[in-house]
Amino acid sequence: MRCPFCDIDKDKVIDSRATDGGRSIRRRRQCLSCNKRFTTYETVEEKVSLQVVKKDDSRVPYSKDKVIAGVEKAAYKRPVSVDQIVALAESVEEDLFRRGEKEIASTEIGLIVLNKLRTVDHVAYMRFASVYMDVDKVDDLLEEMQQVKDEAANAPPREQGKLF
Ligand SMILES: [Zn+2]
Structure with missing residues (x-):
C-alpha cells in the first residue's frame, strides 16, 4: 500500500x-x-449490493444505521443499552447477508428484528411490531404476543428465590 x-x-x-x-x-x-x-x-465488494424493497415497491440501499435507529426508537426509555441495540443490528445484518440475496423486503427485515427484539425487551418488541409491520401480519403477531405472554406466565416468579 x-x-x-x-x-x-x-x-x-x-x-x-x-x-x-x-x-x-x-x-x-x-x-x-x-x-x-x-x-x-x-x-467484500458485494456487501453494498443489498437492496431493501419497501412497501411501495421502491428500492433503497440496505443500511444498518436505519435498523439501529428503528430499534432505538422502539426501545426509548426502556432498559436497553446502546451496546445491546448495536449487537442486535449486527446479528440481523449477519442473517441478511448469509442469505446471499440481492434484495430483501423491508417487512422481512422487520420480522428478523422482531424475532431478536423479543428476547431483549417485551415493550420495545411490541412498539416495534406496531410501527413497522404490515396490517396483514397482525394475526401472526397476535399469536406471537400470546406466545410471549404464555412464556412469561410459565416463568418462575422472581420473588421465589428470596424465600429460600
Ligand atoms: Zn511514508
Missing part, C-alpha cells in the same frame, strides 16, 4: 482486526520509509 505521507510503496502491518461484525478487516500499517502510521480497510 502506498504511504499517504511520503508515497513510498513499502509498509508493514502492525495490527489487524475484524470490525463491523466481521465483515471488514482494519489494518494498521507503518511506512518503512517515513515510519508514519496509516489505516486501511478491507471489505
